[in-house]
Amino acid sequence: MDPNSESSVIDTPFDAALSERYLVYALSTITARSLPDVRDGLKPVHRRLLWAMRLLRLDPAGAYKKSARVVGDVIGKYHPHGDQSVYDAMVRLAQDFALRYPLVDGQGNFGNIDGDNAAAYRYTEAKLTPVAMALMAGIDEGAVDFRPTYNGEEEEPEVFPGLFPNLLANGASGIAVGMATSIPPHNVSELIEAAIKLIEEPKTDDRDILQIVKGPDFPTGGKLVDDPQTIERAYVSGRGSFRLRATVEKVAEKGGGWHLLVTEIPYGVQKSKLIEQIAELIGEKKLPILADVRDESADDLRIILEPRARTVDAALLEESLYRLTDLEVRFPLNLNVLDENRTPVVMSLKEALSAWLKFQIEVLVRKSQVRIGKIDDRLELLDGFLIAFLNLDRVIEIIRTEDEPKPVLMTEFSLSDRQAEAILNMRLRSLRRLEEMEIGREREKLAKEREELVKLVAEFPRQRRRLKKDLEALKQQFGDYRRTRIEEVAATREIDWSAMIEKEPITVILSQRGWIRAMRGHVALDDAETLKFREGDALDTIFHAQTTDRLALFAANGRVYTLGGDKLPGGRGFGEPVRLSIDLDAEVDIVELMVIRADTKLLIASSDGKGFLTSGEATLAETRKGKQLVNLRSGARVAVVRQVPEGADAVSVVGENRKMLVFPISELPELARGQGVTLQRYRDGGLSDVIAFRLTDGLSWALGGESGRTRTETDLSPWRAARGAAGRMPPIGFPRSNKFD
Known part of the structure; x- marks a missing residue:
């Protein structure tokens, strides 16, 4: 075309x-x-x-x-x-x-x-x-x-x-x-024992097989630390994963010191990358209780892990390494294979062994049938040779006198074409008497072998016995000891990372443009005016903390981010933009930065008057992207984040319309994430500020000027109403900023 x-x-x-x-x-x-x-x-x-x-x-x-x-x-x-x-x-x-x-x-x-x-x-x-x-x-x-x-x-x-x-x-x-x-790889001795078990008892279930095949057996050794139920579920379904650990032991040194010695690493883990991974932890101080890592491997594998001090808890160091490095990995199991029809199938352990045994029976039968065919061909020739020996003089005479001896031999002695051709191709030395005896013995031996092969092809029990015998011989040749040990161990426990950080006082400083730094020690907060900022920038937040503290940064878009006190840039210079540490868009405002703990109670409110209570634990985010804490309606933003004082039983809200409302804190739900409920109803504008307090203590606010005096309003009954009400004008002297502090 x-x-x-x-x-x-x-x-x-x-x-x-x-x-x-x-x-x-x-x-x-x-x-x-x-x-x-x-x-x-x-x-x-x-x-x-x-x-x-x-x-x-x-x-x-x-x-x-x-x-x-x-x-x-x-x-x-x-x-x-x-x-x-x-x-x-x-x-x-x-x-x-x-x-x-x-x-x-x-x-x-x-x-x-x-x-x-x-x-x-x-x-x-x-x-x-x-x-x-x-x-x-x-x-x-x-x-x-x-x-x-x-x-x-x-x-x-x-x-x-x-x-x-x-x-x-x-x-x-x-x-x-x-x-x-x-x-994963397995131990051949266990596989053969399981196969023999299936030959003897074809209805054996997966659980019985798993009493023999304990689990994977990796060439690099290590420890399989999953519980038997997890291993069983993986093998029965054909899908799952195995938790594999390195072999680590504590070695005592003279003088009371000690170190950890790694002699086997998980399968598929490259030793050099593992050491780089551990060295990176040390360099970035992510594991302060670890001082050094050395590779002393020769023909055997030896990785030395030195603790920071002899007083370090060896179990804690080991658990930390399992969590942070490839000294513990998960190896997936997906027993997806091509079956005898070349169709992809996910099999259980028993199904895979059974399919392999079925194929081996077919191979055994097919080899036997091919062997029977070869024996028949040989017996045909041997029968022809015996006829020739029995009629040797006549055969020689025909060969000497006939121009075409082959058809004459075939007709006179009822020989096949192959038999006649073989007789004509015989050497003279084969005509000796000893050769005739050897042919007879060979024929007898082949006939006996053929009889056994015919029985083998015809009888399934014989096939099973033969396969079992061959498997036992194979086990003798290739069987060896298991390298990967099965040791059930609980999952790595949650580690208090703050316990690994050297506790030091710091003063956290956040500027209005989002530059953050941490000065050593607790600087007097009254001296904040002496701090230097970039041109056009100024102080936004300053507070005391510890290097072991975790800080929560709340953004106007409803997301919250977690910063480690030990990870903050130093106090020299202007610090660094906090947005380098977290994925926060430049156009999104920072609402609040504070020290957060798991038991901290927070009151969060959005500009449209919605709000709820939450816990410090719900705000912790482990990644740069943070987590969405507040689901905002279109056009709304997070306006206020405040800690709830211990014993607080009331909430006061003030709107941009300068109306104030007081209601019981029990009317607010506690959520891990959400939009919240209506705090105050507005016709125009939105929420200006909100605070949780003790009703018996009343509301306090600073008076203007340099006097530093405050005013406290204890009788709040005129402003008390149900949550969601409109409220009324605040007490005389309430700040014009519409803020409680």
Whole structure:
């Protein structure tokens, strides 16, 4: 078809064309790239790597060959992808800290647990491991189907038939389209014991299997600290996660000192990045009770953690490290695999083991049937040889006298074409008497083997017994001890971070333009006039605090932010814009900054007269974005945030219309977040100020001028009404600013 002609243009909806093409890509990614096969636990790239190495005769007993040779064969014959991606897959198969049972024996730099990359493939060499050979065992015995390679020039196996339970023993991970897989490694001895249990009792449930397979067994060791119920839920559903900790012990030193020694780190954590993470905590003083971290690793892993002082609580330091670093991680479980029909399925532990056992029974039967066929072919030839020996003189005569001896032999002795051809191809030395006896013995042996194989193919109980026997032999060859210990530990407790901060007095200063600083010590608040600010700026808030305090910053848009007293910039200079520490837009005003504690009671009111009570705990926000505390109506803003004094039983509100209202504080709800209720009703304007107080103490306000005197109004009965009323004009002498202080 001419690409320039109009007939080459296909008119189709764009969404249909896009969907069709994306579906093809998605299916290819799922079935031919990212998900392992439940039968051999391999993705196509890993299977092709091992197959290419087998054809290169890179057996465990043989010599190493350059990795470049292997990669070249793989991408040239079987896997038309990038050489670096193929080599990366090969490197992982050789890393004993990545695979519980490595499939490639690497020589040279194949990377390390620090996270260093492997050397280029021209510098490294490789061959197969005994585990890989066990995984491919039987591939020459007709146990599995072969398919053409991508260019049709070669053939590759669809799956490996070997008995080694690679899917669960080595695990797998991958991200496909719309789905992913994450399978941790397990101990092969436990897997084989569980498989034997399933062979003996097929109705065994997941709980019984989990009495044998305790949980993942990572090559880097560590401790699995989840409770048995969590582990069971993950394995039964096929989805979940495991809490994995490093192995940490307290080591006593001479003189009463001590340090923490890390000898195993969680699976998948790079040692160098872990040490950088801990060093960053020390440098930024996020963990003041930790003084130093040292890497003393050689062939074994040794990370030394020095406390700030010998009086530091070792358990607290350890718990803090688990919370703040990758000394504790979560490893996901998503047992998503391709089943025998190459369909992605999330399986439970029992389903995965059962699917693998079913495949192994099929392999056993298929190998037996192929072997029976080969025995039949051999017996046919041996029967022909025996006929020839019994009629040796006549056979020789026919060969010597006939121009075409083959049809004559076939007719006279009722031989098949293959038998006649084999007799004619016999060497003279084979005509000796000893050869005839050896043929008889071979025939007898093969007949007996055939009889046993026929029974094996026909009887399922024999197949189960044979598989059980083979599994026990496999366990003897590859079984080892568990590396990851199962130790149920409670979740890391909430840590009082203030206990780790050196308590020092500070004076917090916030300017009108939002510049914040903390001066050392408690500066006299009366000396605030001596403070310096940037041109055009002035003091907004000043108060005393401690470095261990947490400060709450309330913004006009209803959000609240938390600042640590120890994190504030120093008092030298003008400080720093507080907006550098939190995500607060420049156009949003700061309403209040105060020391906050969990038991603090707050009264919050918005400009439209809505308000509520809240606790200090509800205002604490752990991120730069803060948290939304007040849900504001359109056009409204947060106007007042005040602490509620202990024993306060009344609330007084004054509006911009200069009307005041007093009502019981019990009429206000306490919310963690919300809009609140109406405090005062307005026709024009909005709320000016609000305060909580003791009714018996009355309301006090400062008188004008330099006298410093205050006035107290104790008889507030004229202004007392139900919440939401309009109120009346305030007492004589109330500040013209409409503020209570």
